[in-house]
Amino acid sequence: MRVPRALRTVGGVLSAAWLVFLLLASVTASWWLPYQVDAQDPAHTLAGPSASHWLGTDDLGRDVLSRIAAGSWISVGPALLAVVVAFGIGIPLALLAAEHGRWVEHGFSRFAELLLALPSIVILLAFVGAVGVHPWAIMTVLGVLLSAPVYRIFLGQAQSLRTQLYVDAARVNGVSSLRVNLRHVLPAMATTIAVQAAQLFAISVLIEAGLAFMGFGPSVPSPSWGGLIAAASQHVYDDPWLMVPTGVVLALTVIAANGLADAVAGGREREAATPRHRKPRTSVRAATGGTHATEGMLLDVRDLTVAVGGPDGPALVTGVSFALPPGTVLGLVGESGCGKTMTARALPGLLPEGVEVTGGSVWFAGRDSADRDSAGRDSAGRDLAGLPDKELQAIRGREIAVISQEPMVALDPMFSVGYQLTQPIRRFRGVGRAEARRIAAELLGQVGIVDAGRMLRSYPHQLSGGMAQRVCIALALTGSPKLLIADEPTTALDVTVQAEILSLLRALVRTTGLSVIIVSHDPGVVADLCDEVAVMYAGQVVESGTVAEVLGQPAHPYTAALLAANPHVAEGLPVPERLPSIPGTVPAPPDWPAGCRFASRCSLATAECAAPVPATPAHGAAKVHGAANHGTGTVRCVHPLSSPAELPVPHPVERGVPS
Amino acid sequence: MLTYLARRLAFAVTTVLAASVVSFLLVHASSGSPGAITAGAGATPAQVAAENHRLGWDQPLVTQYLTWLGHAASGNFGVSLIDGHNIWSDLMARLPVTASIAVFATLLSGVFGVLIGVAAAVRSGLADRAVTVGSGVALSLPQFWIGILLVYLIAIKAHLLPATGYVAFSASPSQYLQSLALPVITLTITGTAIIARTTRTGMISALRQEHIRTLHALGTPPWRIRYVHALRFAAAPVVSVLGIQFIALFGGSVVIEQLFALPGLGQAAQNAIGTNDFPAVQGVVVIATVVVVITNLVLDLVLAAIDPRVRTA
Numbered sequence: 005m006r007v008p009r010a011l012r013t014v015g016g017v018l019s020a021a022w023l024v025f026l027l028l029a030s031v032t033a034s035w036w037l038p039y040q041v042d043a044q045d046p047a048h049t050l051a052g053p054s055a056s057h058w059l060g061t062d063d064l065g066r067d068v069l070s071r072i073a074a075g076s077w078i079s080v081g082p083a084l085l086a087v088v089v090a091f092g093i094g095i096p097l098a099l100l101a102a103e104h105g106r107w108v109e110h111g112f113s114r115f116a117e118l119l120l121a122l123p124s125i126v127i128l129l130a131f132v133g134a135v136g137v138h139p140w141a142i143m144t145v146l147g148v149l150l151s152a153p154v155y156r157i158f159l160g161q162a163q164s165l166r167t168q169l170y171v172d173a174a175r176v177n178g179v180s181s182l183r184v185n186l187r188h189v190l191p192a193m194a195t196t197i198a199v200q201a202a203q204l205f206a207i208s209v210l211i212e213a214g215l216a217f218m219g220f221g222p223s224v225p226s227p228s229w230g231g232l233i234a235a236a237s238q239h240v241y242d243d244p245w246l247m248v249p250t251g252v253v254l255a256l257t258v259i260a261a262n263g264l265a266d267a268v269a270g271g272r273e274r275e276a277a278t279p280r281h282r283k284p285r286t287s288v289r290a291a292t293g294g295t296h297a298t299e300g301m302l303l304d305v306r307d308l309t310v311a312v313g314g315p316d317g318p319a320l321v322t323g324v325s326f327a328l329p330p331g332t333v334l335g336l337v338g339e340s341g342c343g344k345t346m347t348a349r350a351l352p353g354l355l356p357e358g359v360e361v362t363g364g365s366v367w368f369a370g371r372d373s374a375d376r377d378s379a380g381r382d383s384a385g386r387d388l389a390g391l392p393d394k395e396l397q398a399i400r401g402r403e404i405a406v407i408s409q410e411p412m413v414a415l416d417p418m419f420s421v422g423y424q425l426t427q428p429i430r431r432f433r434g435v436g437r438a439e440a441r442r443i444a445a446e447l448l449g450q451v452g453i454v455d456a457g458r459m460l461r462s463y464p465h466q467l468s469g470g471m472a473q474r475v476c477i478a479l480a481l482t483g484s485p486k487l488l489i490a491d492e493p494t495t496a497l498d499v500t501v502q503a504e505i506l507s508l509l510r511a512l513v514r515t516t517g518l519s520v521i522i523v524s525h526d527p528g529v530v531a532d533l534c535d536e537v538a539v540m541y542a543g544q545v546v547e548s549g550t551v552a553e554v555l556g557q558p559a560h561p562y563t564a565a566l567l568a569a570n571p572h573v574a575e576g577l578p579v580p581e582r583l584p585s586i587p588g589t590v591p592a593p594p595d596w597p598a599g600c601r602f603a604s605r606c607s608l609a610t611a612e613c614a615a616p617v618p619a620t621p622a623h624g625a626a627k628v629h630g631a632a633n634h635g636t637g638t639v640r641c642v643h644p645l646s647s648p649a650e651l652p653v654p655h656p657v658e659r660g661v662p663s
Numbered sequence: 664m665l666t667y668l669a670r671r672l673a674f675a676v677t678t679v680l681a682a683s684v685v686s687f688l689l690v691h692a693s694s695g696s697p698g699a700i701t702a703g704a705g706a707t708p709a710q711v712a713a714e715n716h717r718l719g720w721d722q723p724l725v726t727q728y729l730t731w732l733g734h735a736a737s738g739n740f741g742v743s744l745i746d747g748h749n750i751w752s753d754l755m756a757r758l759p760v761t762a763s764i765a766v767f768a769t770l771l772s773g774v775f776g777v778l779i780g781v782a783a784a785v786r787s788g789l790a791d792r793a794v795t796v797g798s799g800v801a802l803s804l805p806q807f808w809i810g811i812l813l814v815y816l817i818a819i820k821a822h823l824l825p826a827t828g829y830v831a832f833s834a835s836p837s838q839y840l841q842s843l844a845l846p847v848i849t850l851t852i853t854g855t856a857i858i859a860r861t862t863r864t865g866m867i868s869a870l871r872q873e874h875i876r877t878l879h880a881l882g883t884p885p886w887r888i889r890y891v892h893a894l895r896f897a898a899a900p901v902v903s904v905l906g907i908q909f910i911a912l913f914g915g916s917v918v919i920e921q922l923f924a925l926p927g928l929g930q931a932a933q934n935a936i937g938t939n940d941f942p943a944v945q946g947v948v949v950i951a952t953v954v955v956v957i958t959n960l961v962l963d964l965v966l967a968a969i970d971p972r973v974r975t976a
Contacts, residue, residue: 118677118678121674121952121955122681122682123682123954125917130690130947133935133936134692136694214805214807214917217805217807217918219937233808237922240815244819247808247811247812251805251808251812258802258803259800354879397882397884399882401883405880406880414876414877416878417896417971418896419895431883483881
């Protein structure tokens with residue numbers, strides 16, 4: 005038998021067990037009760053727990069346990085009734101409103117709003133005043149009042165369910181609307197109904213107890229929990245214990261109802277329990293990256309390794325090395341899942357929770373005075389991979405800025421563009437409000453926004469994707485950084501806007517001398533913008549060098565395949581009927597082989613490829629000497645391609661290895 | 664914005680009218696009659712009928728309602744059937760008591776709840792667990808039970824504060840605060856638990872937003888990210904819950920007012936219902952609804968102030 009999801013957690017089992025126990029105990033109370041509800045024991049009044057009276061006795065010597073058990077049905081039953089009434093009214097109305105469109109929905113919703121706006125406790129009391137103390141009737145009225153929030157919650161659900169294709173299909177096929185609701189809509193809402201019912205039950209139990217406490221509960225001889233607490237409160241001076249048993253039973257019932265709701269909802273708590281606070285790590289990584297950066301480089305990444313959950317966790321990026329001279333643009337290119345973004349985010353220490361740098365170094369020649377030698381030149385720089393978060397924080401924005409993939413969500417929707425720009429400007433440049441606003445307008449002009457004054461007053465939700473990305477770029481420029489990391493800066497934008505943003509980036513590099521790392525899956529973007537390129541595959545750099553070398557004469561079969569799969573067709577060539585693609589997918593980190601990681605998809609693979617492949621110089625790099633050598637090209641392949649004739653151009657086949 | 668405001672105002676007036684109709688009908692659905700109360704226990708049916716005639720109870724419902732509405736509009740809720748006091752001035756005299764409790768408890772719940780909720784969201788692990796469990800327990804205990812416990816611990820055992828009673832601010836500011844302390848603490852415990860939960864959930868989701876990553880990438884100090892950016896993003900539900908809390912305190916502090924013997928609106932409601940004081944019941948319902956409606960209006964304005972997407976939509 006399938007175990008309901010709610011019963012697969014400890015909390016769910018305990019909660020359900022308590023509620024079942026309570027129900028059984030209340031129904032069978034008359035058979036096992038040790039004492040009659042009102043059996044008095046004048047010898048033991050206001051006694052604490054003892055062998056004969058497990059939970060003690062009250063002021064007339066009546067057994068507390070017996071009274072709690074006897075009162076459980078009248079304390080819990082009416083609350084159940086309130087829930088049944090609330091759902092009995094709320095859900096059918098929500099289904100009707102969802103089905104019959106605007107006018108019905110409008111009418112019901114206004115009415116629900118009205119009910120919600122009434123002070124329910126006072127109305128409830130007025131009802132008590134009118135009809136007298138009848139717990140079941142009172143809780144029915146509470147159910148009517150609670151049907152408004154129930155209606156509100158399920159209207160939204162029902163509306164979205166009705167637009168689902170399978171519900172639509174059933175209706176088109178002539179299934180009657182009642183059947184559609186019973187067969188398709190209601191079952192889909194079952195979880196929400198269970199969660200809300202449990203929570204509403206908890207609320208109702210508390211409200212009922214409150215009414216009983218005030219004397220609007222069942223009449224005196226038959227005790228309800230609220231009434232028992234009210235009676236106990238009279239003896240808080242001489243027997244405070246009397247308060248405890250009823251309070252605990254009541255609290256346990258409410259906790260159990262809420263616990264059951266949590267268990268039914270599932271996932272929510274578990275998801276929230278994932279680690280959120282990343283402790284700044286300083287010394288976990290192995291010292292494999294040398295002691296200083298190569299001279300003349302702004303950034304020198306060596307053997308960078310990024311892993312999930314520490315050094316022993318699965319690696320996402322392994323042994324990545326590349327260097328970036330000032331004023332150049334480097335492209336990190338490869339398919340999705342190759343570790344490009346993780347590499348880029350590792351540089352300024354912006355990895356997601358649970359992911360960290362576990363090896364290698366990130367040498368960065370910043371402008372920090374400590375990094376300069378006596379002559380004022382940039383010295384070897386600092387290893388960012390070893391810095392605590394606090395120090396990285398001082399580097400972010402000021403020295404290394406980041407532009408994200410999705411401009412529409414990268415800006416804070418709550419603040420104006422002006423605030424979001426001036427705030428970092430004031431922090432980075434130590435200027436006043438007015439001066440910061442002037443600089444902000446200037447930056448907006450620099451990124452091609454004409455009406456800067458109006459833009460400063462705008463809010464992010466009023467911007468188009470292209471405009472938002474321009475603002476994001478201006479934001480990245482507020483600290484006049486030396487290095488800009490752009491993670492797929494144009495992917496989320498329209499094609500025409502993509503071209504605009506790319507030419508803006510090109511212009512910025514030309515005018516400001518900024519170094520840029522662009523992460524892209526599109527070799528076209530890289531060819532357009534970059535000086536150097538590092539091709540990544542399965543967490544490694546498989547080939548690097550200048551754009552002309554790598555894209556013009558790829559040495560790694562993966563680079564060649566990637567280029568061949570690029571949908572940009574050169575001018576003059578016929579458009580292929582079917583786009584070529586690289587067969588297979590990038591292996592996930594746990595499936596990485598010890599040897600060449602591309603071997604399984606490579607048409608040139610041989611037995612040698614099963615052994616680990618080191619990065620070797622390529623594109624004639626070995627012949628180039630000197631400090632600032634540009635010919636640092638490398639390739640990680642046993643059979644590097646040496647001439648364009650060898651290109652293993654994948655055929656437009658559906659599956660299988662390209663011949 | 665103006666049409667929005669006009670619509671909200673129209674809805675507010677409708678709500679108050681609806682509440683007055685509901686309470687009017689409830690009062691008239693009752694088996695008793697005002698004449699039976701004013702005429703006293705041993706009155707003959709003729710005497711009761713005469714009293715009812717004097718009070719207008721024998722007129723058509725619509726006439727009675729319109730008469731009542733006309734008077735109510737000018738702040739005249741009639742006089743109590745029990746003691747002959749003017750209901751409007753009695754309720755106005757009680758308003759400061761309930762308002763004091765509601766305002767203090769809401770403010771304190773807001774401050775503590777937000778601080779605790781943010782701390783739980785930012786620090787995972789033990790602290791977070793403690794907040795979740797603690798607020799769960801606090802929300803499962805009835806307020807009156809917590810109140811009695813506090814009376815026992817603070818008033819009876821420790822003699823730190825008076826257990827019950829109320830002293831007006833004008834009589835003695837320090838005793839005023841002392842007399843409010845226990846009820847306010849009681850309500851603040853539950854309120855803090857609700858606000859902490861709401862804040863925690865909101866903050867956890869806010870801190871995962873992409874724009875928060877942008878702020879990290881700009882080297883924004885963590886306190887600014889948490890308390891200015893993430894908190895504002897998470898603020899809408901927190902403010903809404905605070906509003907609901909305030910309403911609940913105003914209309915529903917009946918139990919607490921009884922427990923601590925505070926002469927507030929809740930006590931007035933309880934007295935009026937207990938004694939079948941018809942005009943007073945109606946007055947209480949209307950005043951409680953007006954408070955709800957005003958709170959909701961303020962809530963709408965605050966939400967618009969927080970979120971530009973609401974404001975400029």
